[in-house]
Amino acid sequence: MNRRTIAIIVVGIAILAILTTVAIVIMQRIHHAAQQIGKATETTADIGDVVTQVREMSRLETAAMHVVNISTITQSYNYVPRSLGNDEITLYSEGDVIAGIDLSRVQQSDVWREPDGTLVMYMPEPQIFITRLDSAKTRVLNRNTGLLRRADPNLESRLRVYSESAIRKEAAGKGILNVARQNGQQKLATFLHTLGFQRVKFLTRDAARAAS
Numbered sequence: 001m002n003r004r005t006i007a008i009i010v011v012g013i014a015i016l017a018i019l020t021t022v023a024i025v026i027m028q029r030i031h032h033a034a035q036q037i038g039k040a041t042e043t044t045a046d047i048g049d050v051v052t053q054v055r056e057m058s059r060l061e062t063a064a065m066h067v068v069n070i071s072t073i074t075q076s077y078n079y080v081p082r083s084l085g086n087d088e089i090t091l092y093s094e095g096d097v098i099a100g101i102d103l104s105r106v107q108q109s110d111v112w113r114e115p116d117g118t119l120v121m122y123m124p125e126p127q128i129f130i131t132r133l134d135s136a137k138t139r140v141l142n143r144n145t146g147l148l149r150r151a152d153p154n155l156e157s158r159l160r161v162y163s164e165s166a167i168r169k170e171a172a173g174k175g176i177l178n179v180a181r182q183n184g185q186q187k188l189a190t191f192l193h194t195l196g197f198q199r200v201k202f203l204t205r206d207a208a209r210a211a212s
Contacts, residue, residue, distance in 0.1 A: 047111055050119070050195060054106050054188070059129055061100040062183035065176045067167040069093050070141070073159045075152060084148045089155050093138040093163040097171035098130040099180035103188075118199040119192060125204065126180035131168040133160060 075087040102124055110122035138160070145151040181204075189200045 047113065048108065050192070050197075051106060051108050051111050053195070054111075054121075054191075055104050057103045057188075057191070059100060059102050059104070060184055060187065061098050061129060062126070062187060063099045063176050063180035065097045065099075065171045065174065065179075067095055067097060067170050067174075069095070069163050069166050069170065071159060071163045071166055073155060073162065075155065081146075084146045086144065086146045087149060087152050087155060088142075088144045089140060089159055090142040091138065091156065091159045091163055092141045093133050093160070093167065095131060095133045095138075095164060095167040097128060097168060097176060099126055099128045099171075099176045101126055101180065101184040101188075116199070117197075118201055119197040120201045120203065121188075123181070123185065123188075123202045123204055126177045126184060128168060128172065128176070131164055131171075133164055133167070138163070 070090065070092050072088065072090040105124040106121070112120055114120060140156065143151070185202045188202070192200050
C-alpha cells in the first residue's frame with residue numbers, strides 16, 4: 001500500500017469521525033429541545049400583586065366616538081305670538097365622547113384563580129369619562145328673536161350644555177359602552193398574559209345578578 005492510498009484512508013476516517021461527532025451533537029440538541037417542549041412551564045403570581053398592578057392602570061380609555069348633533073332651544077310666552085315674544089336658537093355641534101373602564105375600582109375580592117389556573121376577574125362596568133364639544137366646528141345655525149323682546153344672552157350657553165348632554169346620550173345609544181367593555185377586556189387580557197396568566201376570564205356584576 002503506497003503513501004497516497006494511506007493518506008486517502010486517513011482523511012476518510014477523519015471525515016467520518018467529524019460527521020459522526022456532528023450527528024451526535026445534533027441528536028443531543030434535538031432530544032433536549034423535545035424535552036423542553038414536553039415540559040410544562042409554571043409561573044407563580046400573587047393575586048394581591050395582580051390587583052395592585054391592575055388598579056394602577058386606573059382609568060383605562062378603550063373607546064372613542066365622534067358625534068354630530070343639531071338642537072334647538074326656544075323661549076316663548078303664552079298668548080304672545082312667536083314673531084313677537086319668542087327667542088329661538090338652533091345649534092350645530094360636533095363632539096367627542098371617550099369611554100373606558102375605571103380599574104381603580106377593582107377589589108381583592110374581585111379576582112381569584114380557579115383550580116385549572118384560570119384567572120377570573122369581575123370587571124367594573126364601563127363608563128363615559130369625557131364628553132366635549134369641538135368649539136371650532138360648533139356654530140349657531142339660526143337665531144330668531146321676537147320683535148318685542150331682547151335676545152337672551154345666556155341662551156346659547158345653555159343650548160351648548162344641552163347639546164353636550166345630547167351627544168353623550170347619542171354615543172351611549174350607539175353602543176360606545178359595549179365597545180369600551182370589549183376593548184377593555186382585550187387590553188386587560190393582554191396585560192395579564194404578560195404576568196404569566198395564559199387563561200383569563202372576565203365576569204360582570206350585571207351578568208352575575210341575572211344568573212342568580
